Amino acid sequence: MTELCLGLALFLLVTIVLGLIRIRRGPSDADRMLSAQLFGTTGVAILLLLGQATDRTFWWDVALVFALLSAVTAIAFVSRNEPSETAQQQRDDHGS
Amino acid sequence: MTPGPLLLFDLLLPAVLLWLAWRSLTSSDLFRAVILFIAFNLLLALAWVRLEAPDVALAEAAIGAGVTGTLLLAALTRIESAAGRRLSRPARWRPAALVLTGTALLAAAAGLLWSLRLLPTMPGGLGPLVDRHLAESGVDHPVTAVLLNFRGYDTLLEVAVLLLAVIAIWCLDEAVPFLQQPLESPLLTGFNRMMLPILLLSAGYLLWLGSHAPGGAFQAASLLAAGLLLALFSGASLPAQWSGLPLRLLLVLGFLAFLAAAIIGPLTGRALLHYPPAWVKPLILLVEWLLTLSIALILTATVIGGRPTGSRPYPPPASPAAEGRQR
Numbered sequence: 001m002t003e004l005c006l007g008l009a010l011f012l013l014v015t016i017v018l019g020l021i022r023i024r025r026g027p028s029d030a031d032r033m034l035s036a037q038l039f040g041t042t043g044v045a046i047l048l049l050l051g052q053a054t055d056r057t058f059w060w061d062v063a064l065v066f067a068l069l070s071a072v073t074a075i076a077f078v079s080r081n082e083p084s085e086t087a088q089q090q091r092d093d094h095g096s
Numbered sequence: 097m098t099p100g101p102l103l104l105f106d107l108l109l110p111a112v113l114l115w116l117a118w119r120s121l122t123s124s125d126l127f128r129a130v131i132l133f134i135a136f137n138l139l140l141a142l143a144w145v146r147l148e149a150p151d152v153a154l155a156e157a158a159i160g161a162g163v164t165g166t167l168l169l170a171a172l173t174r175i176e177s178a179a180g181r182r183l184s185r186p187a188r189w190r191p192a193a194l195v196l197t198g199t200a201l202l203a204a205a206a207g208l209l210w211s212l213r214l215l216p217t218m219p220g221g222l223g224p225l226v227d228r229h230l231a232e233s234g235v236d237h238p239v240t241a242v243l244l245n246f247r248g249y250d251t252l253l254e255v256a257v258l259l260l261a262v263i264a265i266w267c268l269d270e271a272v273p274f275l276q277q278p279l280e281s282p283l284l285t286g287f288n289r290m291m292l293p294i295l296l297l298s299a300g301y302l303l304w305l306g307s308h309a310p311g312g313a314f315q316a317a318s319l320l321a322a323g324l325l326l327a328l329f330s331g332a333s334l335p336a337q338w339s340g341l342p343l344r345l346l347l348v349l350g351f352l353a354f355l356a357a358a359i360i361g362p363l364t365g366r367a368l369l370h371y372p373p374a375w376v377k378p379l380i381l382l383v384e385w386l387l388t389l390s391i392a393l394i395l396t397a398t399v400i401g402g403r404p405t406g407s408r409p410y411p412p413p414a415s416p417a418a419e420g421r422q423r
């Protein structure tokens with residue numbers, strides 16, 4: 001069981017590394033932001049798996065903080081993008 | 097013996113961290129740099145967890161990834177909307193800058209390596225000493241004991257630095273409206289209805305946890321600040337009659353309470369920050385509660401960036417014209 005948890009945690013870290021490609025390539029800001037959001041979610045999973053494997057309950061608290069706070073960054077991003085996207089949509093509507 | 101997957105994990109994590117740090121510093125697009133910085137902080141929290149430093153990991157996850165990420169994003173949005181264009185920095189470094197920065201970094205690295213030699217070699221560090229005196233500290237968690245009792249002046253001065261930061265920000269300018277246009281979405285309303293109570297509850301949980309396990313005022317404060325920021329992003333604002341003296345009092349409350357607790361020592365014939373043994377636990381808990389409230393407001397104030405509009409930091413203007421402008 002411990003081996004399985006550790007193996008899965010390593011696998012998830014590798015998926016984070018693959019996610020870095022999206023941050024590098026984009027192409028849009030939303031792709032980059034979602035990639036960072038995904039890191040938060042993957043981080044929660046990694047923390048829970050490692051906590052399970054090593055029998056440390058305090059890792060769950062860190063996972064809790066990860067889960068709660070990554071949402072706020074996402075909202076900050078949406079508030080940044082909303083006006084320009086609305087403008088974009090209006091342009092699209094106008095064009096069609 | 098570290099199991100195979102864990103060893104690979106420990107090798108891969110620092111490599112990714114170094115790459116993220118480098119890209120975050122050199123990326124020419126500022127938005128991308130901010131995203132890289134958020135990712136860097138998330139993975140750094142993982143690294144602290146692997147180093148068995150749960151307190152630092154919690155602080156890193158809460159302040160580094162959560163609040164600082166939001167602060168940088170909000171600041172970038174504000175600067176870009178003021179400039180009217182997307183901001184970037186030169187992709188290539190000037191040779192002089194490269195040489196100067198490189199020299200400074202090398203000197204700092206050499207200094208650090210040199211100071212490593214000067215560190216006293218103490219088996220187990222100060223851990224055993226703290227453990228021996230833990231019973232006197234009034235709390236059961238060694239890190240909280242060090243932060244609020246044994247080396248309380250560090251924390252006291254940290255809070256003072258945070259306050260100074262807010263004062264400096266407020267001196268610069270009045271706050272621009274936090275949102276250019278309010279986000280109107282049923283999704284956000286439903287999200288807030290769920291998240292705000294959970295954030296409040298978790299802040300209380302982390303604060304209470306601090307007395308016997310990893311947790312404490314700073315971590316709880318960032319969760320509380322996240323709740324306040326969510327409310328701000330949904331278009332909430334502080335009523336005008338609260339943004340004057342009441343807000344200022346709340347901002348300094350934690351620092352003042354800590355200072356008052358510190359002065360009890362000299363008044364009763366002890367050293368500064370030496371709490372009376374009978375009151376240690378209630379005093380520390382009270383200071384932690386008030387600190388949490390103040391730090392949450394301080395963090396929120398730094399994200400807003402600028403003193404509340406319409407408030408008067410200076411003596412009230414006498415002329416009716418100025419009075420009219422204020423309203």
